[in-house]
Amino acid sequence: MVARAVLVAAAASGQGKTTVTAALARKLVRAGRRVRVFKCGPDFIDPMVLARACGAPVESLDLWMVGAERCRALLAEAAQDADAILVEGVMGLYDGTPSAADLSREFGLPVLTVIDAGAMAQTAGALVHGLRAYGPVEMAGVVANRIASPGHAAMVAASLRDIPLLGTLPKQAVSLPERHLGLVLPDEVAGLDGLLDELADQLAFDLAAWDALPAAQIAHPDSGATQGGRMAVAGLPLAGARIAIARDAAFMFLYPSNLTTLEALGAQLEFFSPLADEAVPREATAVYLPGGYPELHGAALAAGKRWQASVRTAHADGLPIVAECGGMMALADTLQDKEGREWPMAGLLPGKVVMQARLAGLGAQAMPTAHGPLRGHTFHYSRLETSQPAAATTQKNPSGAAGEAVYRIGSLQVSYFHAYFPSNPAAVAAMFSRSAA
Known part of the structure; x- marks a missing residue:
């Protein structure tokens, strides 16, 4: 099994990371891929939604709470069973100690950057290049959210220079509902699977470019402290x-x-x-x-x-x-x-x-x-x-x-x-x- 893995991250919260991760997971599943999704940092509700999108349980990855060794074991186990691994980041790419960027560098996960392009065009390139250089991190590509037109998408793509625009998502008439602790629970959302399918349909994504990404290189830890991703x-x-x-x-x-x-x-x-x-x-x-x-x-x-x-x-x-x-x-x-x-x-x-x-x-x-x-x-x-x-x-x-x-x-x-x-x-x-x- 050849698994490709990315960290789905953004410059800040509210850019559409969960929406894009869920839409991409559902799109890949419908394309016949075996998909595993993880959530960076402590979270309960996003993983429930992402589990519905990919059809498999969603575990947390966090270098401090979960620990690097267990994170590695969980990723290695997923790489044996799936050919697509998506890790949704938390907050902004460099926010927190440790951050999503730290997780990216620890396990060699290239970053798939989500940008809210609803109020920008060429500035998207400056934002994404800054995110790549600051760490630095390896950049797999960009998904631009809230794209208004093909012309808008073309301006964003040109601004990215050597970083590929892998996908676009238009402004959504409907979105995943939220309340004070985050998203509304999946069982409370009428027609959630239909909504996920609709988001997957709206996500224009370059599957050929996805398939061209390097395979993930995640080996099981040598220590006996984990067995199959579980604590021994x-x-x-x-x-x-x-x-x-x-x-x-x-x-x-x-x-x-x-x-x-x-x-x-x-x-x-x-x-x-x-x-x-x-x-x-x-x-x-x-x-x-x-x-x-x-x-x-x-x-x-x-x-x-x-x-x-x-x-x-x-x-x-x-x-x-x-x-x-x-x-x-x-x-x-x-x-x-x-x-x-x-x-x-x-x-x-x-x-x-x-x-x-x-x-x-x-x-x-x-x-x-x-x-x-x-x-x-x-x-x-x-x-x-x-x-x-x-x-x-x-x-x-x-x-x-x-x-x-x-x-x-x-x-x-x-x-x-x-x-x-x-x-x-x-x-x-x-x-x-x-x-x-």
């Missing part, structure tokens, strides 16, 4: 554990690798839906409530007496309960949504959560544990008003400044922090162990 774990510290995981439209912000890590540790996974008022399964030995959008489902969660009672029973019985961001919000006394309505929640965490218009937390962080730091990130538009003292505080990367509070009440651990489990499987095993709780 000594023994099965969670053998016999049955972890109940909340999963529905209110709780879906979950790295796929978190699930595979729990399974690699020996745990069996069961899923339940608080929105459907399903109780924590009786056989569960631990509970995991990931992030999501509980603020959009306040009435249903407040009315769910069975799920609330079951999670309170689990806590009273000493089962380890790990809740992240939205999961934590649902365990507070009350949740106030953006309209100011206040909903009673499960009441395991004293205080109330209040939605706000201003971003309250964003960025890579690490949580201290007895087994070393557990890496992850935070991203939320709410604040917790509580009298509960923090048991620990995460550290921001790269500054080392104090990040999110981590609260522990008996066997309960909650925080706005989203953990990336493969970064420290031993710490994860301890979190879901009854003896540790």
